Amino acid sequence: MVGGAWTDADRKLLLTATIVVDVQAFLGLLLWLLEQRWAAADPARSWENPVIMLLALWLVHVGASRAKKAADADKWRAAGNWLLAAALLVALGIARVTLF
DSSP states (O other): OTTSOOOHHHHHHHHHHHHHHHHHHHHHHHHHHHTTGGGSSSHHHHHHHHHHHHHHHHHHHHHHHHHHHSOHHHHHHHHHHHHHHHHHHHHHHHHHHHHO
């Protein structure tokens, strides 16, 4: 129930989201390293995606930490705001790579 009491299922969902983003970041960095993407013709573009994704990873971890420390009434807001910011940053990173 959104905005209701923070349950064990909510905690597990936040933990799962954090783990998914961790795995995604690891696989993305591994792929970036194996394909030697840092050696591209445009250095700024080749480093842009990993930096954006690592910032998003940081936002997810900060959000999980803040939600864990917040009072029950504020856990939803803490988790939601930080995860929304991370999702927007990931969307920006994807759009920059694919559209521009």
